[in-house]
Amino acid sequence: MVRVEFLGPIQKDALELNITNLNELAEILQKDKELSEWLQNSAVAVNDTIVSSLDITLHDGDKVSLLPPVCGG
Amino acid sequence: MLSLYDGALDVPKILKEWYESESHSNYGAYIPFVGTVRSEDGIDGLSFDIYEPILESWYDVWQKKAQQRGAIIKMAHSRGDVMLHESSYIAAVFSPKRRVALEFIDEFVEDFKASAPIWKYDLIDNKRVYAQDRSTAIKGSGILGVKK
Numbered sequence: 001m002v003r004v005e006f007l008g009p010i011q012k013d014a015l016e017l018n019i020t021n022l023n024e025l026a027e028i029l030q031k032d033k034e035l036s037e038w039l040q041n042s043a044v045a046v047n048d049t050i051v052s053s054l055d056i057t058l059h060d061g062d063k064v065s066l067l068p069p070v071c072g073g
Numbered sequence: 074m075l076s077l078y079d080g081a082l083d084v085p086k087i088l089k090e091w092y093e094s095e096s097h098s099n100y101g102a103y104i105p106f107v108g109t110v111r112s113e114d115g116i117d118g119l120s121f122d123i124y125e126p127i128l129e130s131w132y133d134v135w136q137k138k139a140q141q142r143g144a145i146i147k148m149a150h151s152r153g154d155v156m157l158h159e160s161s162y163i164a165a166v167f168s169p170k171r172r173v174a175l176e177f178i179d180e181f182v183e184d185f186k187a188s189a190p191i192w193k194y195d196l197i198d199n200k201r202v203y204a205q206d207r208s209t210a211i212k213g214s215g216i217l218g219v220k221k
Contacts, residue, residue, distance in 0.1 A: 007122070007124050008122050008124070008192030008203075009205075022216075026218075026219070036218070041210045041214050041215060042215070043211035043212070044216055044217055048130065050213060051213070052213040067124065067211055068192065069210045069211070071192065071204055071209065072150060072193070073161065073182070073191075
């Protein structure tokens with residue numbers, strides 16, 4: 001299973017999904033209308049490293065995080 | 074050195090600790106930046122969420138960049154609520170000569186604003202309202218929203 005976490009202001013509980021890559025995750029999350037804006041403006045991290053492509057294989061125990069727009073300070 | 078605190082920062086204490094920790098390190102310049110919560114738009118204060126694993130790796134990259142220029146950085150940030158006229162953020166650069174520290178503090182704070190995984194909320198009427206219009210999408214955002 002892959003754990004998917006929604007950080008900061010995205011008010012959504014973590015998911016445990018049986019997926020093998022980020023393209024599958026995109027397909028699943030795009031079906032959730034409440035997430036559509038967040039998907040457009042959030043960065044994606046796999047095991048706490050930000051990625052720039054969906055062509056990434058996921059393994060059992062991996063963690064994917066969605067990081068919405070930031071504003072520290 | 075990256076330090077996270079619950080609530081407002083004790084600015085004099087932190088600046089003094091940093092000063093004393095490097096006072097014999099032969100740095101000629103110590104340039105701190107202190108961010109203070111201002112009264113505007115009727116807010117009572119600000120509140121912050123932090124995702125620490127990615128903040129720490131982002132910070133480590135900047136510490137290495139500083140070291141390549143003979144400098145070091147220090148940073149403190151608040152978690153949770155920080156009220157008006159209190160501080161939520163301090164960054165500082167120590168370097169042998171002032172020019173490196175002056176340039177580096179600017180580059181570091183700009184990238185902090187654009188990339189550090191911290192989320193800001195306005196505190197208004199006991200509610201926490203995400204400051205979306207002041208927030209910046211991290212570079213590379215949006216890949217999960219692209220339809221095939």
